Amino acid sequence: MKRKLVVIGNGMVGHRFAEKIVEFGGTEKFEVTILGEEPRRAYDRVHLSEYFTNRSVDSLYLSGSDWYRTNGIRLLLSQPAISLDTVSRKIVTSAGTELEFDELVFATGSSPFIPSFEGLDKEGVFVYRTIEDLEKMMSYAKGISKVAVLGGGLLGLEAAKAVLDMGKESHVVEFASRLMPRQLDEAASAILKSKIESLGVRIHLQKETKRALGESSFQGLEFVDGSILDVDMLVISAGIRPRDELAKNFGIEVGPRGGIQVDDELRTNVYGVYAIGEVALHKNMIYGLVAPGYEMAEVLAYNLCSPGKSKQYLGSDLSTKLKLIGVDVASFGDALGQEEHLPIAYTNPRTGVYKKLVLSPDGKKLRGGILVGDADAYSNLLTLYLNNVDLPSEPERLIVGSPSEENSALGSLPDDAKICSCNNVSKGDLLNAIRSGACSDLGGLKDCTKAGTGCGGCVPQMNSLLKEELRAQGKVVTEHVCEHFKYSRQELFQIAKVKGIKTFDEMVRSHGMGNGCEVCKPAVASILASIYNEPIQKHREIQDTNDKYLANIQRGGTYSVVPRIPGGEITPEKLIVIGQIAKKYELYCKITGGQRIDLLGAKMDQLPDIWRDLVEEGFESGHAYGKAMRTVKSCVGSTWCRYGVQDSTAFAIRIEERYRGIRAPHKLKSAVSGCIRECAEARGKDFGIIATEKGWNLYVGGNGGVNPKHAVLLAADLDEETCVKYMDRFIMFYVRTADKLTRTSAWLEQLEGGIDYLKDVIINDRLGINKDLEAEMESLVGSYVCEWKDVIEDPEKQKKYKHFINSGDTDPTVLFINERGQKRPVDWPKKEAVVN
Amino acid sequence: MNSIAKEPVWIPVAPVSEFPEEGGACAKVNGTQIAVFRFSSRNEWFACDNKCPHTGDMVLSRGMIGDSKGEPKVACPMHKKSFSLRTGECISGEEYSIKTYPVHIEDGTVYIGIEKP
DSSP states (O other), X not given: OOEEEEEEOOSHHHHHHHHHHHHTTHHHHEEEEEEOSSSSOOBOSTTTTHHHHHOOSTTXXXXXXXXXXXXXXXXXXXXXXXXXXXXXXXXXXXXXXXXXXSEEEEOOOEXXXXXXXXXXXXXXXXXXXXXXXXHHHHHHHTTOOEEEEEOOXXXXXXXXXXXXXXXXXXXXXXXSSSSSTTTOOHXXXXXXXXXXXXXXXXXXXXXXXXXXXXXXXXXXXXETTSOEEOOSEEEEOSOEEEOOHHHHHTTOXXXXXXXXXXXXXXXXXXXXXXXXGGGEEETTBOOOSHHHHHHHHHHHHHHHHSTTOOOOOOOOOOOXXXXXXXXXXXXXXXXXXXXXOXXXXXXXXTTTEEEEEEEOTTSOSEEEEEEESOOTTHHHHHHHHHTTOOOOSOGGGGTSSOOOHHHHHHHTSOTTOEEETTTTEEHHHHHHHHHTTSOSSHHHHHHXXXXXXXXXXXXXXXXHHHHHHHHHTTOOOOOOSBTTBSSOHHHHHHHHHHHTOOSHHHHHHHHBOTTOOTTHHHHHHHHXXXXXXXXXXXXXXXXXXXXXXXXXXXXXXXXXXXXXXXGGOOOHHHHHHHHHXXXXXXXXXXXXXXXXXXXXXXXXXXXXXXXXXXXXXXXXXXXXXXSBEEEEEEOOGGGTOSSOOSOHHHHHHHHHHHHTTOBOSSOEEEEEESSTTOTTOGGGSSEEEEEOSSSEEEEESOBOSSSOBOOEEEEEEEOHHHHHHHHHHHHHHHHHHOOTTOOHHHHHHHXXXXXXXXXXXXXXXXXXXXXXXXXXXXXXXXXXXXXXXXXXXXXXXXXXXXXXXXXXXXXXXXXXXXXXXXXXXXXXXXXXXXXX | OOOOSSOOEXXXXXXXXXXXXXXXXXXXXXXXXXXXXXXGGGTEEEEEESBOTTTOOBOGGGSEEEEETTEEEEEOTTTOOEEETTTOBBTTSOSOBOOEEOXXXXXXXXXXXXXXX
């Protein structure tokens, strides 16, 4: 015959206990009966506030409607137990049903704690615990507009959110001087408070309530300090009281402040009677969280199902991470620092972030911590804490250094957000491809999804997504350049420098494999150019196509030519010359976004002649083709403009001439504005300078492009020389450390520690490399040659620009049409591939 | 090396020394534009259409050569579509492909094999 197991309570913990009994085969051994006080089966009380929005209990239920029946468990709802006989081992329910038991489990949970002040019997005062409570609140709230929640803990704030969702003015009243007093310290509370207040909830701290106002219905609260809060409804959520009354009345031992006393096997003082969840008092602790209750449920279910073996419940960690009214909050270990400790805290009121580490006095172990506003570090910190791991020598790094903005922006995109618009690939498509395990690198991801194979503009985003997702899966993220090198660009840079490698061939033989490809060859070419600054034609065959031909390939396989016009300043004579050359070669003219003139439609074999004409008239290459320093835009500044405060044109020319031709992981653009009106759009550049009354502000990490980004301030009010020095360091640091084809904005986002770290490196020489960076820049500046001049002075080099190796003909397939008075290439055939 | 069903006609194009090492050039062979690659690091020569089947532009000889898992390839300079230099198949997942031609070196001269007209 089966033994009789009765569970009193069908809340979250009671339900988990039933699940575990089923899982451990307990229904073979026990006839299980569960009593529930509420009219419905167990539901998710943690997410109760969602009921306000969707008004449906279905999504909150923890099991299907026939789960209990299918598993042979008898569930009696709306039937609380009202009496208990521990000698004859029977209980009686409110319906008069008598139930015998061999084993009895109390999972009665808790009820809201009701503070004792007068006036709580009025209409309009509610507790926040069950769906019935919510329904009553909703129906009463119809006619009122202002609601106060008593209690600023977890549940109270949840309730305040619910009130907000009902469209009411929401107030939180807390007795203590801070929110979530058991989890947060003053500083964390202050940050959380301002965040929550910005969402429209008003917070009243340190308010001891004297009485509830009003005649028959609630009209407000009067506090001991004499102030009055004018509200029409009160929701009490000020803590919990264990539901131990039945146990206490029938001889089961309870603690002095409530809760059924249990030992490590969840046994009460009466044989065969147990308690789990919020009603259980274990080692003087009542746990008001669901996770410890679940742990207890599992331990007890296991012990009942496996006689002879027993597990022990040794208490729970109170670590929590949750989203409170849209704000991430996490707290773990000795968060409040009750033991002797060493605190490290980071507060940023601007972004609403607070992070605190509670360290052992010697700073070696993590004892606890608090995160508000940004809880990304939680799992990492919790691991360090739970495993009592020795901390790194600078533990503050665990909480400073913000993760990449772009990544988190990407993370918050919905799955149907389009990433690759050429091939219509969504974020979800990419994630599925990565999660299916089919692709673990960028090439694979491109093959699987086709994303990034069109214009390629989304490749950086694909890369971030891939890295993030692989990291989330705990996989090692390889930043290999491609299949030919098991190194990152930064590593290859160091290898080339340290070993003095000067050609691609040497590099691939000594540190790579295979023959290379269109990814690693240009990457190595860029590295060699950044270290040695030899004319890039020396390594012609490993250059990306535009660098190879010192011009930009355009439709039809023609090229465009952009001579340098530093700062956008040009004489009428030079303008005329450009016009004459354009006319001579029938080139289409267009003013570029970088204040220069683009001459388009040159056939490959015309390039050396065009360059010769330009160079003879005093022009030089503008490097519009290179992953290199491009242009420095400027406004007319104080020389002409009635608002200008500095000579921005002169400074822009100086900068452009200093950095011209410098090769970098990606193109580099700059601008100088003569006043705060910012007409040169300097903050949209990799490095931009804006004049102030006192000097120059230097901004870094901006760009237009796929993800426009404003540059951020690196240093303010600099004199010209210091500004140049900082730019030297910034550019070289970027050139040395950025991944291939990474603009400064993405690089800066991925840089551990972000702009603060960068400032420390550039301004305070944190890494002790500034002398080297400056020397490297001096050597690049000093070894500049015009790449066009290099070709037109060498007949051998010019041969490479013939269209045919065995004929002097030009390409007869290039066709132009006329448009608005100029020529342009014919359109590409639509969609369908050209078949021979 | 590339094969052609019928015995090809070998057309001389230019001396070996005129081709850039590890790079390509375009040859005009009976009016057709053919890209020829001197893949020195593999000690091999390859030839294929100069026309990119994606855009129709005559640019493949200006592409960068390399390998993908050992397969010799050329990446088009326009959009980096890669084609096998052995089979002409597009290895960046597109349907289209290019035609390849056999290359033969004799007495320092590069010959391209084309089908008999």
